[in-house]
Amino acid sequence: MAKKTKREEIIEETHVTDHKLVPKHEIVGEEEKKSILTEFNATEDQFPFLFSTDPVAREIQAKPGDMVKITRVSDTAGEAIYYRYVVESAV
Numbered sequence: 770m771a772k773k774t775k776r777e778e779i780i781e782e783t784h785v786t787d788h789k790l791v792p793k794h795e796i797v798g799e800e801e802k803k804s805i806l807t808e809f810n811a812t813e814d815q816f817p818f819l820f821s822t823d824p825v826a827r828e829i830q831a832k833p834g835d836m837v838k839i840t841r842v843s844d845t846a847g848e849a850i851y852y853r854y855v856v857e858s859a860v
Contacts (some may be wrong), residue, residue, distance in 0.1 A: 786825060786828055792839050792842070793840040794825050794831075795837065795838050795840075796830075796831055796835050796836070796837055797838050805852060813836070816836070816852050817851075818853065818855075819831070819837055819856070820857075821856065821857055822858040831855045834855065835855040836855070837852065837853045837855060838850060838852055
């Protein structure tokens with residue numbers, strides 16, 4: 770196996786979710802996903818999409834069909850929760 774360069778080592782150690790501007794992302798369980806769909810009276814495809822190739826989706830290992838809960842911190846609202854539905858990338 771070839772030895773990795775310093776640049777390759779840094780890239781592997783870097784996590785997108787460690788950046789201060791990236792909000793908390795977490796995969797929602799099946800039961801919670803059902804209750805969210807019921808609460809919003811919506812289907813999965815009515816939520817904004819998150820491509821499976823997105824750097825955060827790849828880091829948290831989100832697969833197409835998963836729902837991701839995004840928790841954003843706001844000075845005015847305190848905490849805001851958003852949901853995204855993971856889909857296969859078009860490319």
